[in-house]
Amino acid sequence: MLLSVENVSKVFGGNVAVDSVSFSIEKPAFVGIIGRSGAGKSTLLRMVNRLTDASSGAIRFEGRDVLSLGGSAKRAWQSDCAMIFQQFNLVPRMDVVSNVLHGTLNRHSAFATFFNLYPTADIHRAIDILDRLGIAEQAAKRAEALSGGQQQRVAIARALMQDPRIILADEPIASLDPMNAQVVMDALRRIHEEDGRMVVANLHTLDTARRYCDRVIGMRAGRIVFDGTPGQLTTGVARDIYGADASFSESATSTSIEALDANARAMMEEAELL
Structure with a gap:
């Protein structure tokens, strides 16, 4: 078993953010976690990365409980x-x-970090990674001068510099326009396929999960309520994950340019009728 999450919970005061969550990933895959805001998705990823400590349970990678790691072992895991x-x-x-x-x-x-003293080989590798992500020409610019989509690709490049076994992405496209969202998701999917890296991404839209993920986990109120393939993620299942009624519309949460264009046209037609 590559990654195993076993009855993991996180309690903040009297609030249970993650409630006895269990799942396992046997091989490198692209896994999406969906659910409404407050479902516990971000807290779960932060526990896997050890940015947040779990209240109970175990998280194992290749059999080693990462929740028990401290000091240099914890930094190596991160x-x-x-x-x-x-x-x-x-x-x-x-x-x-x-x-x-x-x-x-x-x-x-x-000392080396403070004075930006990096080996030449690392600098060349960083530029190669930026080139792979299509933004090598931005290498000398300040990060603040880049668009949101370009900044997110810089963040992906920084993650790749770690040469990680797992990439955790917490709502990586939530603040991006549809065009940049597609570019970023394409990059993550390509990294998974070409490098054989596991990617676990918290996502807020169903169309993105269906298009890019091999497996989708749905969370509601801190618990897993769905775990299956994108094809099994029906509108009925989505209603259950998001706690919505029959009026739930997938197009309202879509990141696809086509869907957004259709929504805009519908709004214009409705306005013309008023």
């Missing part, structure tokens, strides 16, 4: 388990290539 965030978490005034090189922080001394 290098193996890279995290990508919705808000990019870049250093805005730092150039792009330096932001990418931050993915090697766990391998270098604090």
Whole structure:
């Protein structure tokens, strides 16, 4: 078993954010986790990465309980388990290539990091990764000068500099327009297929989960209420995951350009009738 989450819970005060969650991933796959805001998706990923401690349960990678790790072993795990965030978490005034090189922080001394003293081989690798993601020409620019989609690709490049076994992506396209969302999801899918890396992504739209994921896990109120293939993610199942009634419309949460265009046309037609 590659990754196993066993009866993991997280309690904040009197609030149960994640409630006895269990699932396993046997081989590198692209897994999407969906659910409404507050379902526990982000907390779950943060526990896997050890940014947040679990209240109970076990998380095992190749049989080793990562929740028991501390010190250098914990830092090594966080290098193996890279995290990508919705808000990019870049250093805005730092150039792009330096932001990418931050993915090697766990391998270098604090002195070298403070003075940006990176080996030439690491610099060349960072530029190669940026080139792979189609943004090598942005390497010398400040991160804040880039578009949201470009910044998220820089964040992906930083994660790849860690050479991780797992990439965890917490709502990686939630703040992006449809075009950039597609570019970022295409990049993550390509990394999974070409590198054989496991990708686990929290997603907020059904069409994205169906298009890019091999497996979809649905969470509601801290519990897993669905675990299956994209083809099994029917509208009825989606209603149950999101706690919605019969008026639930998938198109309202779509990130596809075609769906958004259709919604815009429908709104214009409705306005013309008023």
